[in-house]
Amino acid sequence: xxxxxxxxxxxxxxxxxxxxxxxxxxxxxxxxxxxxxxxxxxxxxxxxxxxxxxxxxxxxxxxxxxxxxxxxxxxxxxxxxxxxxxxxxxxxxxxxxxxxxxxxxxxxxxxxxxxxxxxxxxxxxxxxxxxxxxxxxxxxxxxxxxxxxxxxxxxxxxxxxxxxxxxxxxxxxxxxxxxxxxxxxxxxxxxxxxxxxxxxxxxxxxxxxxxxxxxxxxxxxxxxxxxxxxxxxxxxxxxxxxxxxxxxxxxxxxxxxxxxxxxxxxxxxxxxxxxxxxxxxxxx
Amino acid sequence: xxxxxxxxxxxxxxxxxxxxxxxxxxxxxxxxxxxxxxxxxxxxxxxxxxxxxxxxxxxxxxxxxxxxxxxxxxxxxxxxxxxxxxxxxxxxxxxxxxxxxxxxxxxxxxxxxxxxxxxxxxxxxxxxxxxxxxxxxxxxxxxxxxxxxxxxxxxxxxxxxxxxxxxxxxxxxxxxxxxxxxxxxxxxxxxxxxxxxxxxxxxxxxxxxxxxxxxxxxxxxxxxxxxxxxxxxxxxxxxxxxxxxxxxxxxxxxxxxxxxxxxxxxxxxxxxxxxxxxxxxxxxxxxx
Numbered sequence: 001x002x003x004x005x006x007x008x009x010x011x012x013x014x015x016x017x018x019x020x021x022x023x024x025x026x027x028x029x030x031x032x033x034x035x036x037x038x039x040x041x042x043x044x045x046x047x048x049x050x051x052x053x054x055x056x057x058x059x060x061x062x063x064x065x066x067x068x069x070x071x072x073x074x075x076x077x078x079x080x081x082x083x084x085x086x087x088x089x090x091x092x093x094x095x096x097x098x099x100x101x102x103x104x105x106x107x108x109x110x111x112x113x114x115x116x117x118x119x120x121x122x123x124x125x126x127x128x129x130x131x132x133x134x135x136x137x138x139x140x141x142x143x144x145x146x147x148x149x150x151x152x153x154x155x156x157x158x159x160x161x162x163x164x165x166x167x168x169x170x171x172x173x174x175x176x177x178x179x180x181x182x183x184x185x186x187x188x189x190x191x192x193x194x195x196x197x198x199x200x201x202x203x204x205x206x207x208x209x210x211x212x213x214x215x216x217x218x219x220x221x222x223x224x225x226x227x228x229x230x231x232x233x234x235x236x237x238x239x240x241x242x243x244x245x246x247x248x249x250x251x252x253x254x255x256x257x258x259x260x261x262x263x264x265x266x267x268x269x270x271x272x273x274x275x276x277x278x279x280x281x282x283x284x
Numbered sequence: 285x286x287x288x289x290x291x292x293x294x295x296x297x298x299x300x301x302x303x304x305x306x307x308x309x310x311x312x313x314x315x316x317x318x319x320x321x322x323x324x325x326x327x328x329x330x331x332x333x334x335x336x337x338x339x340x341x342x343x344x345x346x347x348x349x350x351x352x353x354x355x356x357x358x359x360x361x362x363x364x365x366x367x368x369x370x371x372x373x374x375x376x377x378x379x380x381x382x383x384x385x386x387x388x389x390x391x392x393x394x395x396x397x398x399x400x401x402x403x404x405x406x407x408x409x410x411x412x413x414x415x416x417x418x419x420x421x422x423x424x425x426x427x428x429x430x431x432x433x434x435x436x437x438x439x440x441x442x443x444x445x446x447x448x449x450x451x452x453x454x455x456x457x458x459x460x461x462x463x464x465x466x467x468x469x470x471x472x473x474x475x476x477x478x479x480x481x482x483x484x485x486x487x488x489x490x491x492x493x494x495x496x497x498x499x500x501x502x503x504x505x506x507x508x509x510x511x512x513x514x515x516x517x518x519x520x521x522x523x524x525x526x527x528x529x530x531x532x533x534x535x536x537x538x539x540x541x542x543x544x545x546x547x548x549x550x551x552x553x554x555x556x557x558x559x560x561x562x563x564x565x566x567x568x569x570x571x572x
Contacts, residue, residue, distance in 0.1 A: 231474075238457055
């Protein structure tokens with residue numbers, strides 16, 4: 001009943017109630033099919049002959065409580081590494097992307113350097129870069145550079161990830177329509193000003209979802225620096241496991257990681273929806 | 285619309301079928317493990333080995349000196365390889381009836397079917413671990429030692445207390461690593477996947493020292509490090525001395541017999557002879 005006395009017609013009301021009924025029916029069917037599937041899977045697992053031992057080995061509550069503080073402490077390292085590296089990666093990759101998109105024959109060496117960098121570090125497996133830098137770097141004995149595994153591991157992460165993220169930025173920069181640049185030039189903006197005030201703000205907005213995707217990925221890969229001797233969440237879980245060969249700490253670490261990444265993924269989705277396009281994180 | 289629903293239902297049915305298809309296979313015949321009472325029960329013909337007629341022994345890849353030589357467990361060289369062949373002989377398997385398999389450590393201690401009869405991989409016996417796997421009797425009494433390079437701050441340390449402020453490394457998941465945290469109480473230990481990486485980190489000056497078992501300590505200081513030094517042996521644990529044992533599946537029917545074989549080898553002096561042959565016997569200073 002609206003202010004002007006309008007009421008939906010009988011046909012419209014019939015339509016509405018029909019739609020409501022269909023919606024309810026869909027929801028019930030969806031719930032039932034989900035329950036059936038999950039139930040079947042759970043039954044298959046729980047009635048398997050090895051379930052009891054798997055439960056003791058992977059889902060022991062006491063072991064989870066025991067190992068939680070150590071794993072959490074390891075996760076704090078993951079988070080710190082991720083935050084510091086993410087910042088450095090943003091700066092370096094933006095620089096590489098700008099280098100690769102500069103026009104004109106004079107800037108050829110810059111473009112070449114950027115392209116070679118991306119080709120090399122995108123092609124090398126991250127673990128390989130970690131080992132080479134992590135064990136080879138300190139062996140160089142360079143004065144003024146720290147020897148810590150954290151420093152060299154972080155450097156490897158930054159170098160490797162910047163190659164990926166530079167490509168994301170480059171895609172964003174190249175997606176800005178040429179007329180935007182021309183308009184900027186027509187207003188008398190220099191190349192640098194044009195980049196700063198016209199191109200990059202638009203490019204940045206467009207690539208934020210894929211950037212978030214890389215951030216989630218970095219958060220998980222930050223643990224790889226554990227191969228250099230530092231103790232992250234997974235390494236802490238491994239140490240906890242060794243005392244009695246109970247694998248529950250790994251499950252604890254997995255749950256902690258997921259509880260970090262899910263909010264990040266949802267935030268990405270929310271932003272993408274607000275922008276009116278689907279980000280690389282995908283939609284539920 | 286309807287076809288969509290139908291195909292959805294079809295997909296669901298297929299998925300459900302697939303799930304029930306991978307439902308558990310019926311338990312195999314319950315194997316009645318004959319409790320070894322008399323000596324005859326460990327006769328070769330009574331042993332339920334993984335593969336009939338051969339003894340399948342596992343170790344990790346790579347297998348390190350001085351426990352194995354040239355990463356080849358089949359040559360009978362190195363202490364653990366020699367002990368494994370001696371156990372096999374004790375159980376009635378000739379050299380050519382021993383099959384070696386390379387099994388990563390995690391696959392050894394995980395639940396599930398084991399594709400070997402027993403595993404020798406410098407695994408220390410602890411009560412907590414007995415909940416997950418079976419151990420034979422110990423075939424080697426382990427002492428943990430601290431090594432470093434000449435000129436490091438911990439060179440010349442004579443007490444455990446002097447090591448408390450050092451940055452020490454060890455292989456992850458080993459009793460050597462626990463020794464750093466529990467026995468020495470050093471803060472900020474470094475954990476490495478392999479001992480080789482720990483050696484590299486020591487050479488790089490990223491850590492002050494490494495904790496390893498004594499035979500490995502001799503090997504590292506003699507072979508892998510240019511000027512390696514053994515700082516000393518850690519004091520023995522109070523309750524019971526640490527030992528390496530063969531790892532078997534939980535409740536394996538072979539545990540008893542492998543243990544008996546190891547006990548026999550210990551009593552008749554063969555273990556001591558193999559230690560003399562393969563493991564360095566010079567003394568190392570004791571840390572108080």
